[in-house]
Amino acid sequence: MPSVQIIPRDQHPISRQQLSRAALNVLYGLHKAGFEAFLVGGCLRDILSGREPKDFDVATDATPEQVNRLFKRSRIIGRRFQIVHVRFGREVIEVSTFRAMNTDDNPDKQQHHAHEETGLVLRDNTWGSIEEDALRRDFTINALYYNIADFSLHDFTGSMQDINDQVIHLIGDAQTRYREDPVRMLRAARFAAKLDFHIDPATADPIPELAELLLQVPAARLFDEVLKLFLSGHARASYEQLQQLNLFRFLFPETQQALEGEQGQIWETMLLAAMDNTDRRLEADKPVTPAFIYAVLLWPVIQQRLGGYLSSGLPPAQALHKAATRALNQQIQHTAIPRRFSTVMREMWELQFRLDKRAGRRADALMEHPRFRAAYDFLLLREQAGEINPGLGDWWTRYQEEDETGRRDMITQLGNQGGTGKRRRRRRPRKPKAEG
Numbered sequence: 001m002p003s004v005q006i007i008p009r010d011q012h013p014i015s016r017q018q019l020s021r022a023a024l025n026v027l028y029g030l031h032k033a034g035f036e037a038f039l040v041g042g043c044l045r046d047i048l049s050g051r052e053p054k055d056f057d058v059a060t061d062a063t064p065e066q067v068n069r070l071f072k073r074s075r076i077i078g079r080r081f082q083i084v085h086v087r088f089g090r091e092v093i094e095v096s097t098f099r100a101m102n103t104d105d106n107p108d109k110q111q112h113h114a115h116e117e118t119g120l121v122l123r124d125n126t127w128g129s130i131e132e133d134a135l136r137r138d139f140t141i142n143a144l145y146y147n148i149a150d151f152s153l154h155d156f157t158g159s160m161q162d163i164n165d166q167v168i169h170l171i172g173d174a175q176t177r178y179r180e181d182p183v184r185m186l187r188a189a190r191f192a193a194k195l196d197f198h199i200d201p202a203t204a205d206p207i208p209e210l211a212e213l214l215l216q217v218p219a220a221r222l223f224d225e226v227l228k229l230f231l232s233g234h235a236r237a238s239y240e241q242l243q244q245l246n247l248f249r250f251l252f253p254e255t256q257q258a259l260e261g262e263q264g265q266i267w268e269t270m271l272l273a274a275m276d277n278t279d280r281r282l283e284a285d286k287p288v289t290p291a292f293i294y295a296v297l298l299w300p301v302i303q304q305r306l307g308g309y310l311s312s313g314l315p316p317a318q319a320l321h322k323a324a325t326r327a328l329n330q331q332i333q334h335t336a337i338p339r340r341f342s343t344v345m346r347e348m349w350e351l352q353f354r355l356d357k358r359a360g361r362r363a364d365a366l367m368e369h370p371r372f373r374a375a376y377d378f379l380l381l382r383e384q385a386g387e388i389n390p391g392l393g394d395w396w397t398r399y400q401e402e403d404e405t406g407r408r409d410m411i412t413q414l415g416n417q418g419g420t421g422k423r424r425r426r427r428r429p430r431k432p433k434a435e436g
Helices: 021-032 042-048 064-070 130-136 159-165 174-180 183-195 207-216 219-230 235-244 253-259 264-283 290-311 316-331 339-352 362-367 372-385 392-401 404-416
Strands: 005-007 037-040 057-060 074-077 083-088 091-097 113-115 121-124 144-147 153-155
Touching: 021 037, 021 057, 021 064, 021 083, 021 091, 037 042, 042 144, 042 159, 064 074, 064 083, 064 091, 144 159, 153 159, 174 183, 174 207, 183 207, 183 219, 183 235, 219 235, 219 290, 235 264, 253 264, 253 290, 253 316, 264 290, 264 372, 290 316, 290 339, 290 372, 316 339, 339 372, 362 392, 362 404, 372 392, 392 404
Parallel strands: 057 091
Antiparallel strands: 005 153, 037 057, 037 144, 074 083, 083 091, 113 121, 144 153
16 A cells, blocks of 8 residues: 555645535535544645636445435446536535445455446445555556644645646556556546646656547547537647647547548648637636537538439438438447537538628628527638638628618628529519410
8 A cells, every 4th residue: 555645734735625615515514523534636736726716526434325325415327437416506516435445355346346347447436445445546646635623635646746747647557547447548638638747758658559449438428528528718739739649539530530531631720720719718708608619520521422322313401411320320330429519510510611601681680690609600710721721701791890871781781692592583474474
């Protein structure tokens, strides 16, 4: 077992004032009931690296059932890893029981622990000591423990030194730990992007070779990981880490194929612009949606498929529908996309072919579409990347800024220039006059 370095309160900067009231309620509740109670993981790492913590996790020697009985608004979740969610208003505190090391002489191993032949952990609910729990965590920067009993920090893996050095170290043998849970590779990339830390070579070097292990991970779980990578305020840095570590192609294989094609530079410019835009919106506390970033990520795939369907003689609307369906069906084999997002994505893609049709009352009708704003932003990205010629985006920008008279003048001017998108009325054939 590792030797622990106990850092007393007067030798570290973490204060209870930096912790949420909900987290303190859970910690004190466990402590008063006679259990050990520690704040653990990312919240401590963030405080020590000068960032505001968002999620507070608690580790304890109480079993999930004991925690559940102790807090009224709590429930046990998970089968693979049982934990307890304790709710205080909108805030949820995640409470986990100290887990044991995976050893052959553990009498509970067969009942509570299961591996696939590849090394992937299928179930792990064997309880242990805090020392074992520290070694079971993924990275040293996430393995600090804050003891509510005396406000000391417990460091089992050199966590404080690695946080100070801004380095990401995997705990244990990299090959074994990545095979146990391949998502750890994505977490290494995400932490490096989020914290601007560098990944230790012993932790980074095996990743490109083992990246295909992500194909074993359920698509729903990878969808959640993609959201953490691209919708947490560090999308561009995450993308760069994923490419550097050979991970992106196992999340978005057809997009990667397009990036390696003739128009690859255009597509990557568009992706990076979308990620920069997402990061800026999050920094300004503006809403973001997975539908937008996914729509951009799959747009190169849509465009590649669309050309083939159009050349076969399909009308544009039908060709787009088939291209979108095929792209989505292929993607959900790697990362799930809930229908509430895929429906929005389809609407955004469809509007790209309608935004040029502005004559008459069409411009006003398009602006009333619930996806207009997202489709307009999408159009600007396409122009910015050089996929299409500029001009249409500027027209829509001005149209939104004009009053009713100004908009009417713009439509009139558009008609004088040839009326983009203006349909000709079909004349009905005249019925022959009745004889007699």
